[in-house]
Amino acid sequence: MTVWDRPEPPTRPAPLDRDRIVAAAIALADEGGLDAVSLRKVAARLDAGPMRLYGYISTKQELFDLMLDAVYAEVLPEERPRDWREALRVLAVRTRQAALRHPWLADLLGGRPTLGPNALAVSEATLSALDGVTDVDTGMRAVETVSAYYIGAIRREVANLRAEHATGLSKHDWQRAHGPHVTNMLATGRYPALAKAVHDGADVDSETSFATGLDWVLDAVAAKLTHPPS
Known part of the structure; x- marks a missing residue:
């Protein structure tokens, strides 16, 4: 099952979704390249615990896939x-x-x-x-x-x-x-x-x-x- 087929977790008290995660990852990559992107750094930018991101994205490669697709919109x-x-x-x-x-x-x-x-x-x-x-x-x-x-x-x-x-x-x-x-x-x-x-x-x-x-x-x-x- 791809990341696009997998449903997102239910809404939790602090707002978080794949779009926000991907936007934060793209901002990090724009500043420092792909080496600057990690689930830990993305979580920190969103003021969220790193483990929360694993409910939305399983691996860094999935995150890269989502980032790439977001840019394809451009x-x-x-x-x-x-x-x-x-x-x-x-x-x-x-x-x-x-x-x-x-x-x-x-x-x-x-x-x-x-x-x-x-x-x-x-x-x-x-x-x-x-x-x-x-x-x-x-x-x-x-x-x-x-x-x-x-x-x-x-x-x-x-x-x-x-x-x-x-x-x-x-x-x-x-x-x-x-x-x-x-x-x-x-x-x-x-x-x-x-x-x-x-x-x-x-x-x-x-x-x-x-x-x-x-x-x-x-x-x-x-x-x-x-x-x-x-």
Whole structure:
């Protein structure tokens, strides 16, 4: 039985429910990442005894599942997408936006399918846009392909943000600090392709990079949908 199938305990004198527990856990994670979340710390934030929480949540993993599903409510499209391409774009963009608000989300994306009501609603909104456009298997592969792109891109972006926070160095500060080493290595002539990329490549921000890569992936998916393999 999943945490969503298990009923909550009867109301007790001090108000407590899963929504309040999850909100407190998300606040802790937003402040200090998933390592800052424990049933004991959540209980302390709610001014409740830790054992009370076990009536609502059995394990930390269940708590993470509930936190993830709560954030999927932010990913759920506000309006029905017009077509499959918009549906997949909205899924990618809104997931990235949610991860920038809640960086710990990057650590929970991917892996086994999430079964909470909000996650299922997101999947329904996405897959329904592909219904009638292609067969079920091809539609699933399309979603998996786009998901693989944006999850990887989000994790890289969040990792960079964490590095900036940990070192106190922005991207450009880091580049300036390591510039002499890179210059010396490129001057050896052993890395001509890399040298060309460093000297001639455009410096784009994370949002532009994400949007460009997403467009390329969607173009590739569109080509498969238009010209399916024989």
